[in-house]
Amino acid sequence: MEQYDVLIIGAGVIGTSIARELSAYDLKTAVIEKEADVCFGISSRNSGVVHSGIHYAPGSLRALHAVRGNELFEELCSQLTVPYERIGKLTVAFEESQFPTLEKLYTQGVENGVPDLQIIDAKRMQELQPGVGGARALYSPSTGIVGPYELTIALAEHAHAHGVDFIFTEEVVSIKNRSDLYEIQTKKGSQISAKIIIDAAGLYSDSIAHLAGIDSPRIYPCRGEYYVLDKRLEDELQLLIYPVPGNHSSGLGIHLTNTVEGNILIGPSNDYIENKEDLSTTVQILARLREEGHELLPSLTSSDFIRSFAGLRPKLTPPEVGGFGDFIIEDHDRFILLIGIESPGLTASPSIAISIREMIANHIPLALKKDWDPSLTREERFLELPEDRQEQLIAEDPDYGSVVCRCEGITKAEVLQAVDRIMGPVTYIGIKLRCRAMMGRCQGGFCAPRIAEILKTERDITIDEQFYKGIESPMFEGLLREESPHE
Amino acid sequence: MNNDSTTKILTCIICPNSCRISLTYDPDTQEITSIHGALCKKGKDWVEQELFKPMRTLCSSIRITGGREPLASIRTTKAVSLSSIKELMELIKASSIKAPVEIGQVVLSEPLGLDCDVIITRGVDRL
Amino acid sequence: MNEKINVSILIIGAGPAGTAAALGAKEAGEDSILIIDRDTRAGGILNQCIHDGFGLMRYKRALSGPEYAQLDIDSCHKKNIPILTDTYVHTIIKGDDHFTIKAIATGRLYSIKAKAVILAMGCRERTAGAISLPGSRPAGIYTAGTAQRLLNMQNTLVGRSCVIVGSGDIGLIMARRMTLEGAKVQAVTELQSYPGGLDRNIRQCLDDFDIPLYLETGIVSVHGNDRVCGITIAPLRSDRTLDMKNSQYITCDTILLSVGLIPENELSRSLDIAIDPITQGPIVTGDLMTSCPGVFACGNVLQVHDIVDLVSEEAKRAGRTAVSFVSGAYADTKELFSIYAGEKIRYCVPQVITPSSTTTLSLRVTEPITDATISITNDATLIKKRRYSFTQPSEMIQIEISVPENLVGSLEVNCE
Numbered sequence A: 001m002e003q004y005d006v007l008i009i010g011a012g013v014i015g016t017s018i019a020r021e022l023s024a025y026d027l028k029t030a031v032i033e034k035e036a037d038v039c040f041g042i043s044s045r046n047s048g049v050v051h052s053g054i055h056y057a058p059g060s061l062r063a064l065h066a067v068r069g070n071e072l073f074e075e076l077c078s079q080l081t082v083p084y085e086r087i088g089k090l091t092v093a094f095e096e097s098q099f100p101t102l103e104k105l106y107t108q109g110v111e112n113g114v115p116d117l118q119i120i121d122a123k124r125m126q127e128l129q130p131g132v133g134g135a136r137a138l139y140s141p142s143t144g145i146v147g148p149y150e151l152t153i154a155l156a157e158h159a160h161a162h163g164v165d166f167i168f169t170e171e172v173v174s175i176k177n178r179s180d181l182y183e184i185q186t187k188k189g190s191q192i193s194a195k196i197i198i199d200a201a202g203l204y205s206d207s208i209a210h211l212a213g214i215d216s217p218r219i220y221p222c223r224g225e226y227y228v229l230d231k232r233l234e235d236e237l238q239l240l241i242y243p244v245p246g247n248h249s250s251g252l253g254i255h256l257t258n259t260v261e262g263n264i265l266i267g268p269s270n271d272y273i274e275n276k277e278d279l280s281t282t283v284q285i286l287a288r289l290r291e292e293g294h295e296l297l298p299s300l301t302s303s304d305f306i307r308s309f310a311g312l313r314p315k316l317t318p319p320e321v322g323g324f325g326d327f328i329i330e331d332h333d334r335f336i337l338l339i340g341i342e343s344p345g346l347t348a349s350p351s352i353a354i355s356i357r358e359m360i361a362n363h364i365p366l367a368l369k370k371d372w373d374p375s376l377t378r379e380e381r382f383l384e385l386p387e388d389r390q391e392q393l394i395a396e397d398p399d400y401g402s403v404v405c406r407c408e409g410i411t412k413a414e415v416l417q418a419v420d421r422i423m424g425p426v427t428y429i430g431i432k433l434r435c436r437a438m439m440g441r442c443q444g445g446f447c448a449p450r451i452a453e454i455l456k457t458e459r460d461i462t463i464d465e466q467f468y469k470g471i472e473s474p475m476f477e478g479l480l481r482e483e484s485p486h487e
Numbered sequence B: 001m002n003n004d005s006t007t008k009i010l011t012c013i014i015c016p017n018s019c020r021i022s023l024t025y026d027p028d029t030q031e032i033t034s035i036h037g038a039l040c041k042k043g044k045d046w047v048e049q050e051l052f053k054p055m056r057t058l059c060s061s062i063r064i065t066g067g068r069e070p071l072a073s074i075r076t077t078k079a080v081s082l083s084s085i086k087e088l089m090e091l092i093k094a095s096s097i098k099a100p101v102e103i104g105q106v107v108l109s110e111p112l113g114l115d116c117d118v119i120i121t122r123g124v125d126r127l
Numbered sequence C: 001m002n003e004k005i006n007v008s009i010l011i012i013g014a015g016p017a018g019t020a021a022a023l024g025a026k027e028a029g030e031d032s033i034l035i036i037d038r039d040t041r042a043g044g045i046l047n048q049c050i051h052d053g054f055g056l057m058r059y060k061r062a063l064s065g066p067e068y069a070q071l072d073i074d075s076c077h078k079k080n081i082p083i084l085t086d087t088y089v090h091t092i093i094k095g096d097d098h099f100t101i102k103a104i105a106t107g108r109l110y111s112i113k114a115k116a117v118i119l120a121m122g123c124r125e126r127t128a129g130a131i132s133l134p135g136s137r138p139a140g141i142y143t144a145g146t147a148q149r150l151l152n153m154q155n156t157l158v159g160r161s162c163v164i165v166g167s168g169d170i171g172l173i174m175a176r177r178m179t180l181e182g183a184k185v186q187a188v189t190e191l192q193s194y195p196g197g198l199d200r201n202i203r204q205c206l207d208d209f210d211i212p213l214y215l216e217t218g219i220v221s222v223h224g225n226d227r228v229c230g231i232t233i234a235p236l237r238s239d240r241t242l243d244m245k246n247s248q249y250i251t252c253d254t255i256l257l258s259v260g261l262i263p264e265n266e267l268s269r270s271l272d273i274a275i276d277p278i279t280q281g282p283i284v285t286g287d288l289m290t291s292c293p294g295v296f297a298c299g300n301v302l303q304v305h306d307i308v309d310l311v312s313e314e315a316k317r318a319g320r321t322a323v324s325f326v327s328g329a330y331a332d333t334k335e336l337f338s339i340y341a342g343e344k345i346r347y348c349v350p351q352v353i354t355p356s357s358t359t360t361l362s363l364r365v366t367e368p369i370t371d372a373t374i375s376i377t378n379d380a381t382l383i384k385k386r387r388y389s390f391t392q393p394s395e396m397i398q399i400e401i402s403v404p405e406n407l408v409g410s411l412e413v414n415c416e
């Protein structure tokens, strides 16, 4: 039975942040994940906003970790070469009756330690975002946007490079506390033991706690549906614009969010559902998102909607209560429970990781590794490089000249690098999250067949072994006419 | 014997004009009594045939070994009866040819005794 | 390696439009022509359209797509018109009297100077996102053209049992292809009250195999977490909402989408070329020149065609006018008048014309119409009138007109 100092359950942004934080210390750490890859849970299905911290009650964990997390983001993302931009946010009041709410958010923000907050008038608002409606706004320059899966993947790769093990397609089904060791069993029957367990299982952290006999509150999944818009509209939105909370606007109170890639998101909606796996988008919500999208961005055309997706918030507040609960982060005799890590969980992740490391230090003495290097470098996208660098790269590897994904301009060399970076089984989603092939306006219509060919010829992955998101998820039925293997 | 006649509207598929041809016929004797709406004679001939013995050109792919691509596309040189297509497909599925192949090359000559050949419609070079 | 090339006319895309444009330019006396295509072989979308029905007008024969494409490719070879395949154009920059085109190919970069550019990039398919396909996102959802490429060129079958959403031609063609290959096509669904594809495809691809076509039917939800396991469809009520009482679940492992094509105009947009919101192709003059002088457009990048013969014809014209532009014979001071798509006309290409010219108008109606009369007028003067016993949106209508010398305001096209 493999034995670890620390076993982290869940390879979302929380689990991988903790893994990277711990990778700096002399510890034997592993991350175990039921899916085929990192970031197949909530962490790839959110707005990607690095919140400033104005919305959370002073003294709450959400306030603490959001503000400290936000502070850490700039350095973190530059260390890991992850796309991040501090673009700022306007929280807009449309009528006088909403001014007190703005004031309240301002005071709360200041109390939480949010930097550079300003209440600004309509004229200044126009300077920041020409054409924006509203009378007055709270401007929070520290609000940023980040590529959430780029971040999660980079955290995992960095942790892995510094000795953290990653175990994929293994679902934890049993946890036994043997005085100074926890014994874990997976659905496939593997056994692992660890001194400390970190429950970072997102939507399932309640069930994981129950497995360990810990009485945790239950999680209510609450779905947020989104539309992704074509990059063509990138310049329409300079910074984030949210209406003041309290739902002045009719409809869902949804908003537009810039992403680091230039696609604008419309959403998220807000509906409690029963099933933690139900990531469906629905006719009703999509229709409303389209309607509101057209109102917010009059130049939208139907071909600008390139796809829809949904994410599930792991809420602690039941439907009849609504609103938000605070994060729960507790140490139950070396079982560290993280539950209710909904928004601003992404923002909070680097700060939460520090707190968890401090909790671990109460049980195991921590010694810093001497050779720990905080950075993870990555080549920029080939087509965005200056021409002399392109010439250099293409001379080294001719595959840089072969474009596989036309919409995002991703080359064969980049696709192959993405394939080789995947730690678990190769899946199309894994490739997509690592190099953005299949993420553009044609959604893989053009490049998926080409990727199928590349996997087959360059990596010996036959058509029957090509999966979308896991081994239950075959891409194809098979060959049309038999091919002999020795051709 | 009854004298009831049936009227059918068929869209001519011979050319992109897509004439809507209406025809009346006696279902018992299979005798056509009137044809309207065809812009040309070909269309008239076509509906008569379409009604009682539809003919189709079969297009498919054939396995190519040792080529740059695994498949070549093929078609029948003439339309064959719709009812023979299933059997012809089975024959095609079971066949394979060595690269190179060129457009127009006959790969199956008068298959199943039909009055047509199967030819390559997209060439494949040798690997 | 960074290769520098100088040409008079650069053509982007070696589909039927690109090759015909090159031949048109050659016939008009131009020798310095280069065609670039990102695919491994020239021919464009036709390489995967292995069904027959191409060339009926031009060659009076029913050829398959690859055969049709090869005829023009062979002519290009005979006339020494070079075609660079496997080469992707990613940037066009407009200079004072020329364009700089950046392209990449395996192992090399290209920097090309050209006096004129002909856009012939074809189109792409609308996706699940574009039509708001509701439900989960498992493996097994393909656009019909992607499945067609996998099947016909890559020897790969996408599924065993499928539902086709949308009744566009590619979907219909794939219904037959999949059936012939032993897959079960459960149904084709269509939002409109009439099919999106040509009648002959309905007959030969669906009726021949008893595949049901559900008109005025929408999608309630896609099901399946890992791989598609089914789809729920429901008829539309008169107010266009889904009639959930009559919804039905169909078990399937694959969903093919055939919900329309979108001209591929990202390169055009980077040149700030004006785009028609309806066709989603560039706005062009009767000479097929876009709003950027020296840039021409033809084929599916200009407007989605259903008959390739018309693509070739249109492209030849673009080739010829590009030559007259390059040789300086092109008066760019000509006054432009717009063409207005009026009653029951969805769009009309070209969108602008010059007086005393002859041109071919391509247009589509908004709905199926029996006994249709299409008239082209200018300020109450009738320029041309054409009658059709029946016409529908899936059929492109072409009308040749002579534009008079004196125009008052815009030209108008109406249908009754």
Ligand SMILES: Cc1cc2nc3c(=O)[nH]c(=O)nc-3n(C[C@H](O)[C@H](O)[C@H](O)COP(=O)(O)OP(=O)(O)OC[C@H]3O[C@@H](n4cnc5c(N)ncnc54)[C@H](O)[C@@H]3O)c2cc1C
Residues within 6 Å of the ligand: A009, A010, A011, A012, A013, A014, A015, A032, A033, A034, A035, A038, A039, A040, A041, A042, A043, A044, A045, A046, A047, A048, A049, A050, A051, A170, A171, A172, A173, A200, A201, A202, A203, A204, A205, A208, A223, A224, A268, A311, A312, A313, A314, A341, A342, A343, A344, A345, A346, A347, A348
């Ligand atoms: C709609 C929406 C919008 C949001 N927007 C923002 C935002 O703009 N800014 C922001 O800061 N935050 C935002 N959030 C919150 C943020 O996304 C989450 O807080 C964060 O991603 C949580 O990460 P996680 O690692 O806890 O969860 P996850 O990413 O879900 O990771 C948990 C992992 O545990 C695995 N797992 C579960 N059970 C087991 C088991 N038994 N065995 C093994 N593995 C298991 C899961 O497969 C999963 O991969 C948003 C959330 C949602 C839903």
Ligand SMILES: Cc1cc2nc3c(=O)[nH]c(=O)nc-3n(C[C@H](O)[C@H](O)[C@H](O)COP(=O)(O)OP(=O)(O)OC[C@H]3O[C@@H](n4cnc5c(N)ncnc54)[C@H](O)[C@@H]3O)c2cc1C
Residues within 6 Å of the ligand: C012, C013, C014, C015, C016, C017, C018, C036, C037, C038, C039, C043, C044, C045, C046, C049, C052, C053, C054, C055, C087, C088, C089, C090, C120, C121, C122, C123, C169, C170, C173, C264, C267, C298, C299, C300, C301, C304, C305, C306, C307, C308, C309, C311
């Ligand atoms: C499924 C289907 C069935 C059809 N059936 C029929 C039929 O039965 N009969 C009929 O007459 N017509 C039919 N058509 C219509 C006809 O085939 C098309 O309208 C025609 O092929 C369009 O030609 P094109 O050259 O404009 O575009 P395409 O054939 O799409 O060619 C465009 C080319 O441009 C290249 N390209 C694009 N961008 C770049 C870039 N940035 N750099 C380099 N190269 C680039 C592409 O690789 C491609 O090769 C059918 C069409 C389809 C899709």
Ligand code: SF4
Residues within 6 Å of the ligand: B012, B013, B014, B015, B016, B017, B018, B019, B037, B038, B039, B040, B041, B042, B043, B044
């Ligand atoms: S009847 Fe003649 S003109 Fe009309 S569609 Fe048939 S072949 Fe074409």
